[in-house]
Amino acid sequence: MYKPKAPIDYNNAVITIKGLKKSFDDYHVLRGIDLDLYQGENLVVLGRSGTGKSVLIKIISGLLQADTGTITVLGKDIDKISDKDLQELRIRIGFSFQNSALYDSMTVRKNLEFPLVRNRKGITRKEIDSAVEEVLEAVGLSQTINQMPSELSGGQRKRIGIARTLILNPEIMLYDEPTAGLDPITCIEINELINEVQEKYKTSSIIITHDLTCAKQTGDRIAMLLDGQFQRQGTFDEVFDTNDDRVKPFFDYNFIK
Amino acid sequence: MDTEISTALQLKKKAKKPQGKITTFLISLYNINKFILRFFKEAFLPPFEFKEIVRQCYEVGVRSFSLISLTGFIVGLIFTKQSRPSLGQFGATSWLPSLVSIAIMRALAPLVTALIAAGKVGSGIGAELGSMRVTEQIDAMEVSGTKPFKFLVCTRVLATTLTIPILATYTGLVAMLGGYINVAVNEGTSFNTFVQEFFDPLTFTDFSSSLVKSIVFGFTIGIVGCYQGYYSTKGTEGVGKAANGAVVTAMFLIFIEEIVIVQITSWFR
Numbered sequence A: 001m002y003k004p005k006a007p008i009d010y011n012n013a014v015i016t017i018k019g020l021k022k023s024f025d026d027y028h029v030l031r032g033i034d035l036d037l038y039q040g041e042n043l044v045v046l047g048r049s050g051t052g053k054s055v056l057i058k059i060i061s062g063l064l065q066a067d068t069g070t071i072t073v074l075g076k077d078i079d080k081i082s083d084k085d086l087q088e089l090r091i092r093i094g095f096s097f098q099n100s101a102l103y104d105s106m107t108v109r110k111n112l113e114f115p116l117v118r119n120r121k122g123i124t125r126k127e128i129d130s131a132v133e134e135v136l137e138a139v140g141l142s143q144t145i146n147q148m149p150s151e152l153s154g155g156q157r158k159r160i161g162i163a164r165t166l167i168l169n170p171e172i173m174l175y176d177e178p179t180a181g182l183d184p185i186t187c188i189e190i191n192e193l194i195n196e197v198q199e200k201y202k203t204s205s206i207i208i209t210h211d212l213t214c215a216k217q218t219g220d221r222i223a224m225l226l227d228g229q230f231q232r233q234g235t236f237d238e239v240f241d242t243n244d245d246r247v248k249p250f251f252d253y254n255f256i257k
Numbered sequence B: 001m002d003t004e005i006s007t008a009l010q011l012k013k014k015a016k017k018p019q020g021k022i023t024t025f026l027i028s029l030y031n032i033n034k035f036i037l038r039f040f041k042e043a044f045l046p047p048f049e050f051k052e053i054v055r056q057c058y059e060v061g062v063r064s065f066s067l068i069s070l071t072g073f074i075v076g077l078i079f080t081k082q083s084r085p086s087l088g089q090f091g092a093t094s095w096l097p098s099l100v101s102i103a104i105m106r107a108l109a110p111l112v113t114a115l116i117a118a119g120k121v122g123s124g125i126g127a128e129l130g131s132m133r134v135t136e137q138i139d140a141m142e143v144s145g146t147k148p149f150k151f152l153v154c155t156r157v158l159a160t161t162l163t164i165p166i167l168a169t170y171t172g173l174v175a176m177l178g179g180y181i182n183v184a185v186n187e188g189t190s191f192n193t194f195v196q197e198f199f200d201p202l203t204f205t206d207f208s209s210s211l212v213k214s215i216v217f218g219f220t221i222g223i224v225g226c227y228q229g230y231y232s233t234k235g236t237e238g239v240g241k242a243a244n245g246a247v248v249t250a251m252f253l254i255f256i257e258e259i260v261i262v263q264i265t266s267w268f269r
């Protein structure tokens, strides 16, 4: 499997999380998360359904608030940030949602234009058009420009969702289960897209997935969420070199042995 | 920022626990008040989403125009027809235009318009925002640097508040036309005479109270629809609930507001 080499700067953490806890009512979802995401790195987060992976990246983008802990994103403390700064910070973070979250009242073109028109005041029509064409080409879906989201397949929607975040040239990408529910060939295409994005846009990414092929193909590092903490971290081989029965089934299921 | 959502959700959850209907009712009252306050806090701060407000006004108008035209006309026609025998008993059919005018302009036009708009527009807003909530489109908007409350809620509430008075005026005029046709056929009154007799009994208080009413109704329809949709939960089921809740709650409130405003107006007469 080809993985393009993007330089990773291990001295420069774009996201630093310390002692993050989050519970809903009396259900403790995240129980002390410590995590660094380095500049240029693809970090894969694994974990069972309901362990709070989506909650984690929603906290990083300020959609949910942590109970305790410090979360520093691109040098800004998410908890203490002003509304205006949060707005500006969010533009630098791309969020690809689990179910794409395309605006279904708008065409693909309008979907892609939306963040641009809203955030870059005074941008010209020509600049918008060329930016839209560029990201559509990057995800390989130029022909869908005038279609409605309801007319697209699941894989196409995922890719348009990714394109919509790329249009603002984010420094950090958060992918929530980018390959869930897609056929193997489309999965591989999405994995390659994630790697291309890392290389071309120089992004640092967190990729949430259950798909170990995706993890292996895209991840520079794997972190596994077990009982509300990242109890296993390292390269793919390091993480799965264990007999822990909370970890092994992931591997066995994905690569039947 | 959207901690309010999770608190609202948590309150909703608490409301499920057996604490009685009254607590649930009070909690939702508290929530909706917070929602209204937030609207006033955000709606009048720049940036103003003029383009989106105009688009939403257009939507409100288009969605309810045909039904309002039809209903307004029929209400005018039927009301005139049904009132004739009673007035006829006193030999007072010549009072028909002024009777019709008072009924329509004081009460029927704003009320009928609001009820129809609650059904067509309010439920539409509830369903639209509800599905945007459950499919995370609202979150997507938020993380891409657009404030969803401002862009989705404020614009829609302003649009209904501005458009319902215009629609109510239109309903009044269409109903007048319906009344005229009935009178013209039966009494042979000319259009000019009818219009003159129609507007004669109306006072400034009548117009201003109807205007206030329809502004309040419009605001209610918008805010209830948005509230139901914005805080809807639990997948596609939540969308249906939001749409339904928008209509039922809005209609209920509209009747209460009608009673209150009529009472207040009567002190001014």
Ligand SMILES: Nc1ncnc2c1ncn2[C@@H]1O[C@H](COP(=O)(O)OP(=O)(O)OP(=O)(O)O)[C@@H](O)[C@H]1O
Residues within 6 Å of the ligand: A024, A029, A047, A048, A049, A050, A051, A052, A053, A054, A055, A056, A098, B006, B009
């Ligand atoms: N806004 C919320 N309010 C209450 N509970 C929530 C909320 N968001 C998530 N939860 C709860 O937190 C837990 C973790 O949810 P999350 O969506 O992060 O899981 P996940 O790890 O992403 O799972 P999956 O792999 O299925 O997507 C779940 O039990 C969920 O019920």
Ligand SMILES: [Mg+2]
Residues within 6 Å of the ligand: A053, A054, A055, A098, A176
């Ligand atoms: Mg998830």
